[in-house]
Each structure stands twice: as C-alpha cells, then as structure tokens.
Amino acid sequence: MTYDVVVIGGGPSGLMAAITAGQSGANTLLIEKGKKLGRKLAISGGGRCNVTNVLPDKELIEHIPGNGKFLYSAFSHFNNYSIIDYFESLGVELKEEDKGRMFPVNDKAMTVVNKLVELLDVYQIDTSLQTKVDAIHYGDTHHTIILENGNKIDTTSVVIAVGGKSVPHTGSEGQGYAWAKKAGHTITELYPTEVPMTSNAPFIKAQTLQGISLRDVAITALKPNGKPIKTHRWDVLFTHEGISGPAALRLSQYVVKALKRHNVDEITVSIDCFPDINEDQLVQQLLDASKEVPNKSIKHAWKPFMQERVLTFLLEQADLDEYTTYHHLEKKKVLQLAYLMKHFSFAVNGTLSIEKAFITGGGVSLKEIVPNQMASKIMDRLFFCGEILDIHGYTGGFNITAAFSTGHVAGMNAAYIALENR
Structure with a gap:
C-alpha cells in the first residue's frame, strides 16, 4: 500500500494532522494502535473536553511554560480562535467558562471526538485501528512503515503524533521517541508535569x-x-x-x-x-x-x-x-x-510517576524542528506534532490548543510536500 501521508497516532494532534492532510488533497492513512480514536480527548476536561482557551496569544504562550514561544509560528496559521471557529463551523457549539476555558455547550467530549472522526470519512482518510507500528524505515524518496504484523506501508510523508509517556492507557507509551532517534533527533530529558x-x-x-x-x-x-x-x-x-x-x-x-x-x-x-x-x-x-x-x-x-x-x-x-x-x-x-x-x-x-502525569515534559528537541512547518530539520518529509515535541502547557485547554495547532500545521505541510513529490 502506498500513501501520500501516513499519520501515526489518533489523539488530538494526529486527528487534526490527518484531517488537514486529507482536506489538502493528500491520500492519507491514520494509524492508531488502540481500539478507538481520540481517547485522550474523550477524557480531557473531566470528560467534557476543554478544546481550547480564549486568552490572547501572549497570555496563551505564558500558560505554555514548556517552550511556548516556539508556537508563535504555528499560531499564526492556526490558533485558539481558529480552533473555536473550526468547531463552531462544524456545528459544535462552544461556551466559555472560568479562566478562559472553552467547552462544548453540551459538556460532552464525545461530541468533539465524533465530529473529528466524521471528518475522516468526509475527506476519505483511511484509518487503521488496533494497528501497532514496529518501525519506520526512512528513505530518500519514500518512508516505509513496518507494522507489528509484518505488513509494510510506503508513504511520501510521515507525521509522528503518538504523544509522550503520560496517561499510557490512552496509548501514549513513549514509542515515538525511538522512531525520532532513528531519524537522528535528540530527545530532551523526560519528566512529569501537571502531576x-x-x-x-x-x-x-x-x-x-x-x-x-x-x-x-x-x-x-x-x-x-x-x-x-x-x-x-x-x-x-x-x-x-x-x-x-x-x-x-x-x-x-x-x-x-x-x-x-x-x-x-x-x-x-x-x-x-x-x-x-x-x-x-x-x-x-x-x-x-x-x-x-x-x-x-x-x-x-x-x-x-x-x-x-x-x-x-x-x-x-x-x-x-x-x-x-x-x-x-x-x-x-x-x-x-x-x-x-x-x-x-x-x-x-x-x-507521582510520569505515567500518572497529565502531560509529559521534554521530548523531541525543538532545535531540530522547523516551527512554521513542524518538519524535521534532519530527515526530509518527516513531521512531528503534539506531545511528542518538547512542548508542555498547564491544564486549562493549553495542551490541546498546542496539539490542534501543531497537528494542523504538520498535516498541511506533510500534504504539501507529498503532493509536490507526486
């Protein structure tokens, strides 16, 4: 099987990356090792899904103490207000609560998850659930995803969106760090935050x-x-x-x-x-x-x-x-x-341990990432988004904002590069 873009990880950043790549015209596959997509989204905000925060950019960045300034470029493409417009255009009404937190009016996280999953069908994005990635082989013209069952998938662009090491029952077990290292990336020291x-x-x-x-x-x-x-x-x-x-x-x-x-x-x-x-x-x-x-x-x-x-x-x-x-x-x-x-x-x-933290501190070094593309500076056609990056914010919608924003930028650029190389 061959794709323009393969996104690994079906959390908030991965869903957004896959949807954006598909919407951009790329033949896209989303791989998720669990039974369901958007598991971390479904439990966020106490099951109500704190989709973003309405603070202005400068304050928003201040609430992302883990390298928030890196996100200025991504926010110039897709920021918290873009996220609000995005969901409201899809019919998901949002409301503002204390400290600028935005939730669905019906207080149901699954409304957000289901809407994103619907978009995968709208843009004809293939999904492969309960599918574990064993390795990624990086090539000059294409990358090959090796699945645990031995199957191989060729793709022009890869987006790694598998999260950090926190809340492992949602699928974030740190497997993406090895794939990043194989491509030549540095992983900064990992530690628990929001714990x-x-x-x-x-x-x-x-x-x-x-x-x-x-x-x-x-x-x-x-x-x-x-x-x-x-x-x-x-x-x-x-x-x-x-x-x-x-x-x-x-x-x-x-x-x-x-x-x-x-x-x-x-x-x-x-x-x-x-x-x-x-x-x-x-x-x-x-x-x-x-x-x-x-x-x-x-x-x-x-x-x-x-x-x-x-x-x-x-x-x-x-x-x-x-x-x-x-x-x-x-x-x-x-x-x-x-x-x-x-x-x-x-x-x-x-x-408590990093596994019991809400968010992982540390991750793929941002010195090796192009901020307005979420592209690797080391490996062509490799992109990262979400919590695998060395970015972390406080609870209150800031991490999901970073996930959606980096996912959008990664998906858009992964598609652009892939279509250019067709």
Whole structure:
C-alpha cells in the first residue's frame, strides 16, 4: 500500500494532522494502535473536553511554560480562535467558562471526538485501528512503515503524533521517541508535569485533610533558602499521598526541577489561603468576627473563613483551643493563626510517576524542528506534532490548543510536500 501521508497516532494532534492532510488533497492513512480514536480527548476536561482557551496569544504562550514561544509560528496559521471557529463551523457549539476555558455547550467530549472522526470519512482518510507500528524505515524518496504484523506501508510523508509517556492507557507509551532517534533527533530529558505531588508530612500521612479542596488559594514552591520559585493561584486538593488540584498540578513541574537542581529530597510549598488580604487585615477580620459573637467559641465565629477540618487543624497548630471565646482570646495566638493561614507550609518530596502525569515534559528537541512547518530539520518529509515535541502547557485547554495547532500545521505541510513529490 502506498500513501501520500501516513499519520501515526489518533489523539488530538494526529486527528487534526490527518484531517488537514486529507482536506489538502493528500491520500492519507491514520494509524492508531488502540481500539478507538481520540481517547485522550474523550477524557480531557473531566470528560467534557476543554478544546481550547480564549486568552490572547501572549497570555496563551505564558500558560505554555514548556517552550511556548516556539508556537508563535504555528499560531499564526492556526490558533485558539481558529480552533473555536473550526468547531463552531462544524456545528459544535462552544461556551466559555472560568479562566478562559472553552467547552462544548453540551459538556460532552464525545461530541468533539465524533465530529473529528466524521471528518475522516468526509475527506476519505483511511484509518487503521488496533494497528501497532514496529518501525519506520526512512528513505530518500519514500518512508516505509513496518507494522507489528509484518505488513509494510510506503508513504511520501510521515507525521509522528503518538504523544509522550503520560496517561499510557490512552496509548501514549513513549514509542515515538525511538522512531525520532532513528531519524537522528535528540530527545530532551523526560519528566512529569501537571502531576499530583507527594508528601511525607505527618498530616498527609494521617490523612487529616484528605479530600478537602482549598478554593482560590495561592501556592508557592520555595527554594532551600526560602526564596520563592513560582506561585500559582487556583484550587488545591489534599489527597492521601499529597496534594493535587489545578494550582498544585501547575506547580508540580517547578518542584520536579527544583528537587533536581538543588539536589535535595524535599521542597517546601506554602499555601496562602487568603491571597487578597495581608496578615494584619486577616487578624482584624478574625478579631471582628469573634467580637460579634463574644460568647460563642472561636471555632463557631471563624467557621465562615474556611472548611472546618482545615480550621480545626490550623487552630491546633496555633495552640488555640477551639472552644475559647472572644473574652479569653490571646491576640498573639490570633497573630499566629493568621500567619499559618497565610503561610500553610509543608514539605513535598516529589510527584507521582510520569505515567500518572497529565502531560509529559521534554521530548523531541525543538532545535531540530522547523516551527512554521513542524518538519524535521534532519530527515526530509518527516513531521512531528503534539506531545511528542518538547512542548508542555498547564491544564486549562493549553495542551490541546498546542496539539490542534501543531497537528494542523504538520498535516498541511506533510500534504504539501507529498503532493509536490507526486
């Protein structure tokens, strides 16, 4: 069998690459080793599919801390607003939620997946599911895909879109790195990003706060000398192993890098539960709230400030009896409580494995990729898109935006080169 373009990997970037290649007039095959296409899309955004984010380009790039600037060229061809127009033109209505996140109006990821799969038929793109690629043999005029069953497929252009090593049950097991290396590419060090952090802190081990979410807090990773590395503001969730939630996930990559850079076993993180006010203001608010109900316990008076289990825990840390009333309240202990509420600090010792991360950091070195084509600088008619590249963003639609954008550019250029060589 011979094709103009073969795309390996049926995730968001691979689907977009195949559709764009087919739409451009190339005879295209999409190979996926799993039973279904778009498995990572189907589980993204909690099964609702966070298709993109409406932040302007500059802010969008800032939310892709892993080499986001590389995407300026790709975004000039197909950016977040292109993605919105694309899906709405297909009849998939989108809505904006907090922090610029865009979801299908019906909150169903499968609406997005099914629409993309429909387009494969529209553009007469062949698909081969449950098909494992064993190797790629690169040639001067064509490349040969060797399947696990021994079959061979010749193609003018190859697009590798197999993802990284995260969420392996969706098919991303890192197999693409070997094919990239065979073509002469460098793979930068791989590490987990957007991943829950682990901690041996006694209250974590005791599961004291397990299942509790702190809303709209600021969490900071600190260097061993106490200076801040990075702060993120959003929600933090306490787990039986450590912390998760969007703010913690975003911070995780900085913790991974700091543990290695400083060659330490632990990094301190500090949570500010009241990021909009300073300590003096918080002390005053606590005192005022207690003064309003002077005969009731401080625990009762301060219940509106935070979840009860967290409040109880911090009262203990501040050596404050929860049954104390305003009449017997020591101001120095209120000062201590306010400090703890603004600096809820504990050590984290790492993260869950790269397989349990949402996104893989590292990948095919961008120094070896043409940014406005997603083409290899080393091997003719070889293209990369999506998470296999050394690009990663925060959760919130940024990684899918990068996947769709790089997929579109890779598919378009793979088709262009193939048709030119017919």
